[in-house]
Amino acid sequence: MARRATAWFRLLLRFAVDAIVAQRGRSLLTILGMAIGTASVVGVVSIGLLGREYVVGLIEGVGSNLVFAYGTGRGVNPEEIDFDDVPAFVAAVPGIQAIAPVLRTSELVPIKGETQQVAILGVTPAYEQVRNMVVESGRFFSEREDAQGAKVCVLSEDLAIELFGSTYPPDASLRLFGLRFRIVGVFREGVESAAAVQKSEAAGLAALIPFATFRNLSDLRYVDVVYIQSATPQAVPGVVRGVTDIITARHREISNFKIESLDQYLVLAQRVSRAVTLGLIAISAVSLLVGGIGIMNIMLVTVTERTSDIGIRLALGAGQRAIMVQFLLEAAILSLVGGVLGVILGAGVPFYVGWLYGVAVPVSGLSVTVAFTVSVAVGLFFGFYPARKAASMNIVDALGYA
Amino acid sequence: MTGAPEPVIELSAIRKTYTKDAAIVHALRGIDLTIKAGEFTAIMGRSGSGKSTLLHIIGLLDAEYQGSYRFNGTPVEDRSPDALAQRRNRDIGFVFQSFHLLPQLTILENAALPALYAGDRSADECREVARERLREMGLLARLDHKPMELSNGQRQRAAIARALVNAPRLLLADEPTGALDSKTADEILEIMLELHRGGATLIMVTHDREVAEVAERTIHILDGQTSNGMV
Numbered sequence: 001m002a003r004r005a006t007a008w009f010r011l012l013l014r015f016a017v018d019a020i021v022a023q024r025g026r027s028l029l030t031i032l033g034m035a036i037g038t039a040s041v042v043g044v045v046s047i048g049l050l051g052r053e054y055v056v057g058l059i060e061g062v063g064s065n066l067v068f069a070y071g072t073g074r075g076v077n078p079e080e081i082d083f084d085d086v087p088a089f090v091a092a093v094p095g096i097q098a099i100a101p102v103l104r105t106s107e108l109v110p111i112k113g114e115t116q117q118v119a120i121l122g123v124t125p126a127y128e129q130v131r132n133m134v135v136e137s138g139r140f141f142s143e144r145e146d147a148q149g150a151k152v153c154v155l156s157e158d159l160a161i162e163l164f165g166s167t168y169p170p171d172a173s174l175r176l177f178g179l180r181f182r183i184v185g186v187f188r189e190g191v192e193s194a195a196a197v198q199k200s201e202a203a204g205l206a207a208l209i210p211f212a213t214f215r216n217l218s219d220l221r222y223v224d225v226v227y228i229q230s231a232t233p234q235a236v237p238g239v240v241r242g243v244t245d246i247i248t249a250r251h252r253e254i255s256n257f258k259i260e261s262l263d264q265y266l267v268l269a270q271r272v273s274r275a276v277t278l279g280l281i282a283i284s285a286v287s288l289l290v291g292g293i294g295i296m297n298i299m300l301v302t303v304t305e306r307t308s309d310i311g312i313r314l315a316l317g318a319g320q321r322a323i324m325v326q327f328l329l330e331a332a333i334l335s336l337v338g339g340v341l342g343v344i345l346g347a348g349v350p351f352y353v354g355w356l357y358g359v360a361v362p363v364s365g366l367s368v369t370v371a372f373t374v375s376v377a378v379g380l381f382f383g384f385y386p387a388r389k390a391a392s393m394n395i396v397d398a399l400g401y402a
Numbered sequence: 403m404t405g406a407p408e409p410v411i412e413l414s415a416i417r418k419t420y421t422k423d424a425a426i427v428h429a430l431r432g433i434d435l436t437i438k439a440g441e442f443t444a445i446m447g448r449s450g451s452g453k454s455t456l457l458h459i460i461g462l463l464d465a466e467y468q469g470s471y472r473f474n475g476t477p478v479e480d481r482s483p484d485a486l487a488q489r490r491n492r493d494i495g496f497v498f499q500s501f502h503l504l505p506q507l508t509i510l511e512n513a514a515l516p517a518l519y520a521g522d523r524s525a526d527e528c529r530e531v532a533r534e535r536l537r538e539m540g541l542l543a544r545l546d547h548k549p550m551e552l553s554n555g556q557r558q559r560a561a562i563a564r565a566l567v568n569a570p571r572l573l574l575a576d577e578p579t580g581a582l583d584s585k586t587a588d589e590i591l592e593i594m595l596e597l598h599r600g601g602a603t604l605i606m607v608t609h610d611r612e613v614a615e616v617a618e619r620t621i622h623i624l625d626g627q628t629s630n631g632m633v
């Protein structure tokens with residue numbers, strides 16, 4: 001029984017394919033319409049995913065489990081985050097993996113005959129890892145140098161280029177706080193996108209010196225910002241709460257500070273990009289719909305043209321069901337082939353562009369599956385009416401049709 | 403099959419009305435007709451008298467009529483379109499005046515079509531049977547030709563092969579020689595008569611008195627009614 005049904009189906013499939021091949025020009029145009037519809041759906045989803053990946057990548061590059069606390073009342077309100085808050089965070093808040101307080105000032109430094117403002121940041125060695133810094137040449141300063149208050153510094157790439165061009169000479173030094181600081185390395189920010197998400201204190205002309213050295217040489221009491229890396233992204237909200245509680249407890253209520261994490265931006269970015277992608281899918285689905293209407297149109301013309309063919313088949317004892325299935329298969333094949341071409345096109349173009357620009361382009365497996373399913377469904381849906389028209393023809397009239 | 407043969411076709415009070423642009427044509431006005439297995443019945447009558455209409459109803463091609471029709475003892479009116487299609491496919495072979503071959507298929511594919519739609523033999527077996535029928539019709543050298551490439555006589559023989567491929571008990575022919583020259587017409591008629599001699603129930607619409615002479619029964623149709631008298 002099953003074998004018989006299979007043979008029956010294969011017979012109708014053959015008739016359907018024969019008819020498509022016999023009208024190849026028209027079939028190709030119909031397929032093209034479907035292909036464009038499917039390609040736009042797949043392409044749009046790829047673009048949406050790419051946008052999402054870009055934004056998420058920016059945020060994750062900076063660190064999605066990074067929490068930062070900073071004062072907002074510098075110079076006006078003395079009640080800011082101070083040195084002693086930092087050990088308190090580590091002691092009282094669970095889930096903190098690393099912490100990097102930053103002291104900050106600036107100095108005018110003579111560069112190529114003119115003076116320029118250079119940011120001086122006092123940081124602990126943990127800063128390198130927490131802030132995702134890449135040491136371009138030389139090295140970062142060590143825990144020991146920090147503990148000893150050593151007069152060493154690491155320059156931002158911009159500053160190094162301003163001072164020395166491409167490479168800096170060995171044993172070069174820089175005058176800061178009226179003292180000679182030995183230059184031990186050059187850094188750049190590991191993720192260039194950091195500045196896009198949040199203004200970086202280490203951007204532009206900057207020199208990093210050990211935290212302890214900074215404390216010894218400056219009477220600055222308040223930290224500019226404290227970077228806190230939570231152990232896991234899940235721990236971020238707990239860390240934010242804990243740090244907030246401690247600052248509130250240790251300072252007067254008028255204290256001005258802000259605690260932020262990139263976590264919240266991540267969720268927001270994902271939500272926005274999902275909404276945008278869905279919107280784009282809805283728009284491109286219209287072209288899929290147009291493709292489907294194209295199929296219905298062609299199938300209606302085909303049914304009319306093949307009236308006598310249908311009449312003969314019915315007269316010879318092809319059931320209405322056989323005629324119906326044959327025409328549904330024709331519509332489904334046209335839209336499936338269109339769907340396959342569309343997926344190749346819709347996925348291939350982003351892949352090619354990605355390959356050209358060296359970007360990994362995401363092609364959603366889901367969107368490919370959905371595009372296939374939807375294109376076949378479109379074919380069946382829009383093929384139904386013409387197929388039923390073919391199957392329910394009056395046989396005698398169809399035979400007499402010239 | 404001893405004793406009286408079974409009635410294959412039992413028509414009673416069959417009426418058929420066409421409505422075309424508010425004009426009503428009474429194509430059949432109450433036909434009563436019983437045809438037994440193995441009979442050769444000729445249907446004669448002027449053009450427009452309703453012969454084709456009657457044959458279409460007998461052949462289960464037209465289910466829109468009034469009256470009652472029992473085919474092989476079963477009322478036709480109760481059957482679904484697909485059930486009627488199956489009876490057309492297995493029990494009835496049609497031969498039309500204008501052949502009605504599918505132009506895009508070869509003669510072999512055309513002849514195999516009813517067997518393929520029947521679905522109880524493999525495609526190879528269907529083609530084998532079709533080949534055999536075409537061989538009997540003298541078309542063995544033409545199997546892979548399209549109908550366009552054949553003469554009218556060859557086309558009609560291919561159509562007969564197709565009608566026979568499922569070995570139906572009933573053969574219906576609507577002016578099968580209408581489009582043929584007289585020599586070819588005689589060949590086709592001889593084939594039809596040979597089939598009848600082989601045991602087939604045959605109903606043929608014809609204008610040829612000589613054919614009617616050969617037939618066991620001749621039914622005259624006049625304005626949609628049977629007239630049992632002469633002429």
Ligand SMILES: Nc1ncnc2c1ncn2[C@@H]1O[C@H](COP(=O)(O)OP(=O)(O)O)[C@@H](O)[C@H]1O
Pocket residue numbers: 397420421422427428429447448449450451452453454455456
């Ligand atoms: N599809 C149709 N629509 C309207 N009238 C029709 C149709 N088919 C046949 N007729 C009319 O029915 C009558 C019988 O036709 P038909 O059975 O073809 O006659 P015959 O085969 O004896 O020449 C004729 O008057 C014809 O004009």
Ligand SMILES: [Mg+2]
Pocket residue numbers: 453454455
């Ligand atoms: Mg006629």
